[in-house]
Amino acid sequence: MALTLRDLLVQGAQMALVLIVAPLLTGAVRAIKAHLVRRQGPSIFQPYRDLARLLRKEATMAENASWLFRVAPYLIFSATWIAAALVPTFAAGLVFSWAAALLAIVALLGGARFFLALAGMDVGTAFGGIGASREVMIAALAEPALIMIVFTLALIAGSTQLSTIAEFMQTPAVGLRVSLALALIALIIVAIAENSRMPIDNPATHLELTMVHEAMVLEYSARHLALIELASSLKLVAYISLIACVFLPWGIAPAASGWWELAIGAGAYVAKFSVCAVALAVFETSIAKLRVFRAPDFIGAALMLGLLAVLLRFVSQGL
């Protein structure tokens, strides 16, 4: 595979795209949620304004914060960004997709979380610890579930390369499969859990004892907070892209396709994106938050579903 200008452009566009749409997604979901509860919410562009405001501000940092506390936002942001950039959004055959198959994307997100949790513990406050301990507990269940989903996909498509999977998903060879359905449900649960959405966590709350993600980032301010907020938006984008790419693969431009197909892909992506945003908002408004220690049951269900999906695949492939 030679590097062509087109491939590089597509990859670059993808990187830029995810970065740009990330706050939009957050804003959109908030706006739709506000609308659903008959509230006049902020504009869907509010997150951009927030980010700009945060970036302008002077950063404050706890006196005993270490270098890790300062470095972590950059690490978290770049890891998440890479991960999001490697999930095909509008075009398959991303030039660097072979650098990191799906498992690596999962791991990159895991790495981001690793540093986020560490950053939460750095200042030495009770809240940071609460957030970190709960985050790692949730992740410890969500990540294996995600890996099980990856297994399912990999077994169906014969690859852990997302581009390959996406292309395969568009072929009739896929058919309707129970394991795919199970994997989809599991993936949605994982996505909810990993992005600290309802019912695991409430992204809008600072109600102290129930928060997870917000508790970890409590000490961050200004540009650091901006990076972390952006990173979590990116993560949501990555998950939605993942769901879209695997389960709604239609319209994704195949590798080495023309500009026209790319445009179709972009259009399809926007459509899928919107659908997902609406769905997420509807889901979140229609559900109550779980107690923290009920969350493992919820995520555990995803793990079980994922395992079941893999088992079905393992068994049926031998037939």
Add this chain to the structure above:
Amino acid sequence: MSWPAPDFDPVPVILACPAVAAALLAIIPSYRFSAWLNVFASLITLIAASSLFTLPQHAGDYVLIDNLNIVFIALNAFVGFTTSIFSASYIGHEIEIGRLTPAYLRFYHALYQVMMFGMNLALLANNIGLMWVAIELATLTTVVMVGIYRTHEAIEAAWKYFILGSVGIALALFGTILVYMAARPIVGEGLDGMIWTVLMQHVAHFDPSLLNVAFVFLLLGYGTKVGLAPLHAWLPDAHAEGPTPISAVLSGLLLNVALYAVLRFKLLLAANAHAIAPGPLMALLGLVSVIFAAFMLYRRRDIKRFFAYSSIEHMGVIAFAFGIGGLLANFAGLLHMTMHSLTKSGIFYSVGHVAQVKGTQKIADIRGLTETHPVLGWTLVFGVVAIAGLPPTGVFMSEILIVSSTFARAPLLALQLAFGLLIAFGALMWRLTGVAFGEPTGSRAPVKASYLPMFAHLALVFAAGVFLPPVLVAWFQMVARGLG
């Protein structure tokens, strides 16, 4: 060895030297001088014994020299010599602290030489009656020496030893008579019926049933001396209550001598096609001893009694190996016997000094030895590690050989043996942990120990674990082949 003239016959020296020394020592009242004389006599015996290797095999009416007993005699003389050195310093210390008075010790060295004489005689004897007499002589001498402290416990131990030993004596004698009875119709009346080499020639025609009964009695009779369970009862107390040099000699030598007797009769029986196979019986007793002693080790509170049980275990291993038989197992059994003698007497040397410096034999009262007395402590650690069968020691080698050679033939037996060894290992290391490590207790006074015997023994054990000289290997293999 080149220095002895070819026509020099060491046998009379081996026998006469201890006897003469015993007589001399009996009339010398000075303790110090007699200790040195004792060492000297043992050295002469050792030199004479080591020149045996140059001698051709020969068998007379009373004396036999073959490959088998040379090994035993050499080992006997060596450990007898090193123990005499140890004994000099040990007893010296006991007199210093007044635990023993010269009056008690009046005949100690004479008895020591009598015992050596008895053992050498038993090993050299070609006459099974003579062998019996010699072993009894050695046993009775040790009975007296076990009781030398004249404490209540010591006397009780000696008494127990005496009574159980006497019954053993009786059983062994009956077995000897039975062998003679079996031989009489074939080899005729008189001395011939008791000469081992003659018996060996004709044993194929002996009445097998009679031989069977004889072996049962001999096995139990001499087995009592070997300390095989369930005939072992005298052994732990005798080791624990007697002076430590005697414990060392008991474990290192007397048990071997008794085992030697059992071996001789095993050979006899094995040569008769119709008699029961003696091997399985020995292996059975050996196995029972290993497992029994292994469990017994856990509840011991007296350090010398503890190692006495370990001796039971190892005698069990050796009996097991010889019982299994075959070139490899016999070789391993011989090796194990040698290694056990060296290691166990080495351990007793250090335990003796430990008990002296700490003023107690209670395991619970001896702690952190490597801290308070590093040299003594680490020597003990090395000894226990060796006796537990860890590398790089000869015991490791022989145990591996025994287990693996058994395994090739009787896997289940090997498993049981390994089980026993593991249980014993657990006990040994547990006690070692307590004694050698942990917060130190007791006296930190420097110890006037004679390290030489310990170091010599343990160095040999170590060297054997790494490299066995081909000469020795060849010799052992020759013996092992002879043991069938």
Add this chain to the structure above:
Amino acid sequence: MHGASFDIAHLLAGALVLVSFMLLYQDRLYALLNVFALHAVVLAASVAWQAYVQDAPHLYVTVAIALVLKAGIIPIALHNMVRRMGIHREIETVGGIGATMLAGMGLVALSMMVMLRVTAGADPLAREDLAFALAVILLGLLIMVTRRNAVSQIVGFMSLENGLILAAAGANGMPLVVEISIAFSVLIALIVIGVFLFRIRERFDTVDVHALDRFRGERL
């Protein structure tokens, strides 16, 4: 060996077994000692007969030892001891006299079974003799094991030893018989002396009455 001598030897050996049973039956110390003296006498007779039959005069030494020491000195000494040390006159048994008698029967049967398997080709005298000797030895051990008094245990050991002497004397031409019997006599003497010396009143196990309550060895 002709029929009559064989029968007499047989008779005497059988008598020894019978006396062993009598030893087993006793429940009084003095009676036990008396019966033991009888045991030694029967042994002496048996050995004397062997000496005569085998034409082995050295065996008369053994006879003499048996008569003088075992039938005379030792029982008398033990009598004295019992009286002087105030030992209970009754013999404590394990499992009762009846049971031990039964066990004794079993032992005799066992020794017969073991010895009669010896091929008929072997010397019949030796064979029968050995069977009886084995029975005596086993009965002696049984006495040692089932009697609690030191004195009766000594008696058991001595009767065991008598069985050995019987076997040794019956073994034609066996060397060292006399030496062995002397050695054993010394052994027994040592045991008796030991009992005196260590004031063993009741059992072999405790060498001093004052020590009954003290811990022994391991027991803490």
Add this chain to the structure above:
Amino acid sequence: MTASPLLALAPPPLAGSLLAIAALLALGPLAVLTFRSRLSSGLIYILAFVASVTILVAGATHLWRSDSVESLTLALGLPSLGAHFRLDALSAAFLVIVDLGAAGACIFAIGYGRHETARGRVLPFFPLFLAAMNVVVLAADAFSFLMGWEFMSLASWALVMTHHRESENARAGYIYIVMASLGTLALLFCFGLLAGSGGGYDFAAMRAHSPAPVAAASVLLMALIGAGSKAGLAPLHAWLPLAHPAAPSHVSALMSGVMTKVAVYGFIRIAFDLIGAPLWWWGLIVLLVGGLSAVLGVLFAMIQTDLKRVLAYSTIENIGFVFVGLGLALAFEANGLTAAAALAFTAAIFHAFNHSLFKSALFLGSGAVLEATGAREMDKLGGLIHRMPATALAFLMGSVAISAVPPFNGFASEWLTLQAILLSPQLHEWPLKILVPGVGAMLALAAALAAACFVRAYGVTFLGRPRSTDAADAKETDFFSLSAMLSLAVACLIVGVLPGLVMDAFAPAAQLAVGAHMPAQIHDRWLSIVPVAESRSSYNGLLVFAFALASMAATVLAIHWFASRSLRRTPAWDCGFPNPNSITQYGAGSMAQPVRRVFADFVFRAREQVDMPAPGAFEAARFRVDVRDRLWDALYAPIAGLVAFVSDKLNYLQFLTIRRYLSLVFASLIALLLALALWP
């Protein structure tokens, strides 16, 4: 490959290694003689370092040149057998693993060892321990192998007993040595079976003769018990979390990072090399045990409060990973899927290599912390990132690597293991089909929990505020210790970035073990690793690293150009209620609480007890957690109880009267006579 002239000059690797081993052995006595001198420590460690590097170079040379097998027989050890030594690709690979860790530990110890209070208890045994491990790897006959193996246990036992005054350590040493002995006996039986009745105890003879199926299965089980107990496989792991932390830290690093690899080597040597063709269900057993170890190990690591014990339990997890790889390799090999077997095998050995790097780094880091603060309890630590920045950095890199975060090496090998699992639908046997996904889930769970575990370990130890004055006054450790830790940490990164190189280096070992090796990775584009085919999966650590660096740089630049650069230090916000007391932080126990709760009943049987005083009462509320190890309760405690019971019962036999003893003799006599009488 072209051998450079320098390499050509070197002595043959095997002979060179043996000489170096001999030198190490000689260092033991030397240390005994000199340990009182202040210079001794440095000298011994430097010499040990030189010897380790020599062996390392020898192993690497062998691998690099793809040398043919070298053999050597010395007239030592068992007389009829001699001591056989052999250097093949497998040994060479493990020589590299062993001596890389050893070299790191030696450098660390040059500094660390200066503070050792009981030099005389460490110095003599340390080189012996190194020598023994190398002997095991090079041994080519059962006796030398077992001798090295047991000597390795012995030497490490002595090291565990260094600080013997603490009763915990003594207990740890005891359990360790007994378990080690059990393992050795199991291996002895294993070799006994392999040797067969012919009794060929050199490996060549064992290879030549393949055992019958039942015997072969027993061999495998015995090897699993023998090597597994040393490696720390559940349920034979009980000794490991006790013993590894008890030793001085550089020794802990060796035991955890290196000695467990020697155990892995032992298993590989037996199960892949000596035993012959595997059966499919062997893989099943190994997989199950491996998966179980991975999950249990990390779960217990998660709830430990002692830093070194966390690391020790985490070793169990990683060994589980390695064994899953090996189990897969066995299963693939039995199914004739050699390429897949090679993948799984490479994954296993690669993970073993990686684990030796990061676990050594982590244990050394914990040693530095222990040295600086005197505490292993995480609840006495905290905030060390300020006081010991370099140690903190090294430990962070190690934690990241062990948590399988790309681009570090832990991720590469775990990724490879998961790839191997993805190939397993090709297996034919149903039980495997059903089990493998389950094991995959276990691995995934273990990996995720490992990340959680190290967030906790690092966060509590290095971040936050100090929980004790010792932690507050800690000093950065010395130059040698730092360089050892940092080199290992950097090695983790390099290997993670260039995994292909290492995998290629291990290819000959895979060829030897499973008869195939992975396609050479070195030729792949931009040094990515492609286990099967690019369309299937690939990973490029270099690119991920470059990406991460580039995007981070871009972000930093962008932020600094466009955003405010000012920074103000203020008190912590903490939702407006900051509490200066450092115990208000989350500690080791509280960090573990969520996970503990999730797995409370199932694994830990954790009982939480809260004593809340009545309103108005003045006593403090109490919270107590009681965690039990079910395996210990189910397996070890009963055995210990049984031994105690039997010894108690038998002990009556020590106090019988003479009459009763005589009865024993009498009974034996009667029994034997009866047997004779009834003999047909």
